[in-house]
Amino acid sequence: MWMLIQYILKKMALLAPVLVGTSVIAFALGVMSPGDPVDQVLNPNGNESYTQEEYDRMSARMGLDKPLHVQYINWVGNLLQGDLGRSFFTNKSIVDQMARRIPISARLAGLSMVFTVVLGVEGGVIMAVWKDRFLDHLLGACAVTALSVPGFWTAIMLIWLFAEKWKLLPTSGIASGIGYLLPAVTLALPSTGVCARLTRTAILDEIGRQYVTVAASKGLSRRQTVVCHAFGNALIPVVTYLGTHMAGILGGASIVETIFAVPGIGSYAISAVQSKDYYVVQAYVLFSGMVYVAVTILVDLLYMAVNPRIRRGEAGQ
Amino acid sequence: MKNKFLPLFLACLGTIAVMNGCAGAGPSAQTEAQTQAQTQTQETGETQADREQESGNRNEEEEVVIAAYRDAVQGSGDAFYCWEGAYVWEALTTNNGGVIEPWLARSWEHNDDCTEWTFHLREDAFFTDGVQFNADVCLENIERWTHGITSTYTSLSVEKSFPNLDKMEKAGEYAVRFTFTEPITTLEYVLSDYGSPMFSPNCFDKETGVISDYAVGTGPYKIVDHVDSEYVLLERNEDYYGDKGKVKNFRIRCIPDAQTRISALKAGEVMGLADNGAITMDGAKNLCDTDDHFSMDSTPSHMTEYIMFNCKNEFLADRRMREALNLATDRESICQVLYNGLLEPAYSFLSTQSVFHLDLQGEYDLERAKALAKEVLDEKGADHADMTMIIRSSTASDYNCKAVAEYLKQVYQELGVNVSIEILDSSIYKERQQQGTYDMTLTVFGINNADPTSTFKQYFATGGNSNGPLNYNYYNEKIDELVAKAPTIADAQERGRIYDQIQTVLFEDSACIPICYQINVNIHNKAIEHYAGRTFGVGLPTISWTE
Numbered sequence: 001m002w003m004l005i006q007y008i009l010k011k012m013a014l015l016a017p018v019l020v021g022t023s024v025i026a027f028a029l030g031v032m033s034p035g036d037p038v039d040q041v042l043n044p045n046g047n048e049s050y051t052q053e054e055y056d057r058m059s060a061r062m063g064l065d066k067p068l069h070v071q072y073i074n075w076v077g078n079l080l081q082g083d084l085g086r087s088f089f090t091n092k093s094i095v096d097q098m099a100r101r102i103p104i105s106a107r108l109a110g111l112s113m114v115f116t117v118v119l120g121v122e123g124g125v126i127m128a129v130w131k132d133r134f135l136d137h138l139l140g141a142c143a144v145t146a147l148s149v150p151g152f153w154t155a156i157m158l159i160w161l162f163a164e165k166w167k168l169l170p171t172s173g174i175a176s177g178i179g180y181l182l183p184a185v186t187l188a189l190p191s192t193g194v195c196a197r198l199t200r201t202a203i204l205d206e207i208g209r210q211y212v213t214v215a216a217s218k219g220l221s222r223r224q225t226v227v228c229h230a231f232g233n234a235l236i237p238v239v240t241y242l243g244t245h246m247a248g249i250l251g252g253a254s255i256v257e258t259i260f261a262v263p264g265i266g267s268y269a270i271s272a273v274q275s276k277d278y279y280v281v282q283a284y285v286l287f288s289g290m291v292y293v294a295v296t297i298l299v300d301l302l303y304m305a306v307n308p309r310i311r312r313g314e315a316g317q
Numbered sequence: 318m319k320n321k322f323l324p325l326f327l328a329c330l331g332t333i334a335v336m337n338g339c340a341g342a343g344p345s346a347q348t349e350a351q352t353q354a355q356t357q358t359q360e361t362g363e364t365q366a367d368r369e370q371e372s373g374n375r376n377e378e379e380e381v382v383i384a385a386y387r388d389a390v391q392g393s394g395d396a397f398y399c400w401e402g403a404y405v406w407e408a409l410t411t412n413n414g415g416v417i418e419p420w421l422a423r424s425w426e427h428n429d430d431c432t433e434w435t436f437h438l439r440e441d442a443f444f445t446d447g448v449q450f451n452a453d454v455c456l457e458n459i460e461r462w463t464h465g466i467t468s469t470y471t472s473l474s475v476e477k478s479f480p481n482l483d484k485m486e487k488a489g490e491y492a493v494r495f496t497f498t499e500p501i502t503t504l505e506y507v508l509s510d511y512g513s514p515m516f517s518p519n520c521f522d523k524e525t526g527v528i529s530d531y532a533v534g535t536g537p538y539k540i541v542d543h544v545d546s547e548y549v550l551l552e553r554n555e556d557y558y559g560d561k562g563k564v565k566n567f568r569i570r571c572i573p574d575a576q577t578r579i580s581a582l583k584a585g586e587v588m589g590l591a592d593n594g595a596i597t598m599d600g601a602k603n604l605c606d607t608d609d610h611f612s613m614d615s616t617p618s619h620m621t622e623y624i625m626f627n628c629k630n631e632f633l634a635d636r637r638m639r640e641a642l643n644l645a646t647d648r649e650s651i652c653q654v655l656y657n658g659l660l661e662p663a664y665s666f667l668s669t670q671s672v673f674h675l676d677l678q679g680e681y682d683l684e685r686a687k688a689l690a691k692e693v694l695d696e697k698g699a700d701h702a703d704m705t706m707i708i709r710s711s712t713a714s715d716y717n718c719k720a721v722a723e724y725l726k727q728v729y730q731e732l733g734v735n736v737s738i739e740i741l742d743s744s745i746y747k748e749r750q751q752q753g754t755y756d757m758t759l760t761v762f763g764i765n766n767a768d769p770t771s772t773f774k775q776y777f778a779t780g781g782n783s784n785g786p787l788n789y790n791y792y793n794e795k796i797d798e799l800v801a802k803a804p805t806i807a808d809a810q811e812r813g814r815i816y817d818q819i820q821t822v823l824f825e826d827s828a829c830i831p832i833c834y835q836i837n838v839n840i841h842n843k844a845i846e847h848y849a850g851r852t853f854g855v856g857l858p859t860i861s862w863t864e
Contacts, residue, residue: 034748036748050472091393159580172574173547173548174547260577261570261577263545263547267573
């Protein structure tokens with residue numbers, strides 16, 4: 001147990017420089033992106049004029065008249081106090097907005113993950129168990145189709161079918177929980193395909209190993225061999241993939257959120273990028289970086305949980 | 318084993334086919350569902366059709382849901398809190414198709430030299446929190462604009478609404494007087510709509526001007542619920558001084574994606590689309606042509622599509638080259654073919670929605686255009702001219718600018734002008750304009766208020782805030798002289814003659830190419846009626862369920 005805690009602390013220590021790096025990149029990306037936020041604020045519809053004096057006043061008010069390093073230090077200082085600033089445009093607190101939107105994206109990511117795990121892993125196991133049979137070919141074809149179809153097209157088709165045609169689900173919005181269904185399926189579809197194929201391959205790799213032959217020679221059925229013995233060992237690549245997938249959605253599934261009018265972190269980032277609201281962009285980049293780091297640690301811990309060899313190896317180190 | 322799953326697979330396919338068939342088979346069933354589809358109960362996810370079936374018939378108590386690409390409410394941090402089209406707040410005056418009409422100010426007058434203006438306010442206007450609108454409240458609101466509150470709609474400041482203001486004071490319980498150091502002849506124009514929003518003094522912080530909770534106005538509707546980036550729920554103001562809204566509740570949903578908005582309309586989740594660019598003209602026309610549940614109303618807009626030049630370009634600095642491009646621009650064809658005959662060709666700078674619009678008629682003459690262009694090219698010793706046309710990406714998606722640009726590219730090539738089109742993100746577009754690294758831009762804009770003086774000055778006068786900084790680089794002594802003269806003339810008719818002269822000079826000098834006067838496309842389900850566009854948004858108070 002102590003070793004596990006040590007391991008987690010070690011990973012957390014590594015997190016600090018990553019976060020500093022992420023904050024520098026986040027800040028730099030905001031500053032370097034084209035366009036002038038002061039101009040955007042003073043001239044939101046691109047059709048207004050302002051004087052140099054007004055420009056200078058607004059620039060000072062937004063804190064953009066200071067040298068970049070001072071801006072960065074101020075930004076980090078506020079960040080450490082939990083203040084990510086206010087949106088240049090809406091003047092809303094970014095922390096408040098993120099606090100409202102992150103749970104929405106998390107719910108979406110969670111639901112999508114459930115679909116991916118349930119359908120993808122199960123599909124992979126079924127394909128492995130019935131290797132080279134009809135079901136394997138059918139599910140394989142479905143998996144390839146699922147991962148090949150672009151997300152936006154899937155979204156449009158799902159809306160057309162379930163909302164326009166059958167009127168079973170709402171086209172957009174999350175006012176009712178059911179509104180999460182179509183975006184979650186859209187997000188889950190390609191990852192389900194990948195996950196199914198990955199699981200199948202990993203299990204088939206394991207099936208060729210000696211311990212599986214031993215299990216089979218003891219009289220276990222193929223299904224028992226796969227599920228009870230090979231499956232656990234085959235999970236490592238699947239967990240790695242699911243971790244990255246989860247981080248990706250948590251960090252904002254921008255296109256899907258925009259199509260389905262889900263007010264999550266991704267759609268927030270998109271509108272911020274469009275309006276050059278770079279405090280929001282900086283906050284978003286930082287958040288995404290943190291999510292990836294957190295998920296990486298989580299995946300490492302899951303490795304240890306599912307594979308005793310890794311647990312022993314890490315402990316040994 | 319193979320045979321075991323084949324029937325299951327075929328059964329699944331069959332079920333999908335049957336469901337699809339059922340949904341598509343009955344136009345009458347769909348018709349019924351769609352015409353019945355009214356209010357979408359967001360809380361339960363039911364469609365409006367479902368609710369309609371439960372309630373039996375529809376009446377004014379039933380909510381009408383409308384979709385827009387952005388949230389109708391920007392919230393506390395925004396100077397206006399919500400757009401004017403929500404009918405929550407009102408201003409002193411309003412621009413109704415170019416004509417300035419009384420709103421919260423019932424009348425106004427000024428002294429001879431236009432340095433002192435008195436506005437007489439309505440005596441029967443109450444905010445929805447019960448506070449009466451009067452001179453004190455009006456002045457408190459104007460005081461609020463000094464706090465530098467920003468907005469995503471347009472800027473709001475005392476400097477902008479009251480240029481050269483010396484003092485403002487109460488001139489009675491329901492009258493306010495403004496004194497200026499310099500004459501201002503068009504104050505009623507400047508104060509129209511977004512120029513003078515009025516809120517209850519109880520809803521904003523006196524120190525910062527920030528609206529603390531929901532905005533409270535005097536309008537025919539009030540905000541009763543708002544979920545950021547999702548929807549705003551409006552309820553009829555039963556104590557409104559004017560004609561009350563016909564429908565009790567409106568829900569304005571935010572659906573950013575254009576295709577999803579149309580799907581929501583088709584699915585009966587929303588009854589209409591609102592806001593600029595909610596649907597393209599093509600999209601609206603196609604939908605109405607293919608589905609008779611929907612109706613499209615078009616109302617004139619104050620927006621006009623133009624080509625603006627960067628006159629620093631050696632060829633475009635020559636009036637003859639600008640004229641050549643002007644003559645080669647076949648507006649009739651553009652309006653007929655690219656805009657389905659819905660738009661009118663434009664020749665005057667001011668749109669038909671401006672009371673000062675001058676009805677000029679130009680011509681399309683490709684041969685003369687070729688001759689003029691050749692003259693210029695020969696003089697410069699060039700056999701062709703390479704030019705870059707930039708377009709803001711949002712303009713390209715909201716209007717049919719991309720097709721227009723492609724068409725013009727082909728036509729201008731015949732003059733020896735090779736145009737390369739670049740569609741740019743908003744910030745990059747602005748940067749390119751500011752750097753002057755473009756030769757022409759295809760753009761759509763309207764005048765910010767009904768007063769054209771500031772617009773003429775901004776775009777065409779020497780030192781204009783857009784002319785120089787955005788590198789239009791247009792200089793014309795006559796324009797400078799007229800633009801300087803216009804604000805000194807108090808008489809509207811006489812001032813109108815100056816505006817006529819300005820428009821004529823701009824036309825003759827081909828200072829820019831107005832292409833067509835845009836319209837607002839308002840598409841809605843026929844289950845509702847009187848869904849008409851206004852200068853800002855659609856007229857919510859007049860909308861009702863179809864009898």
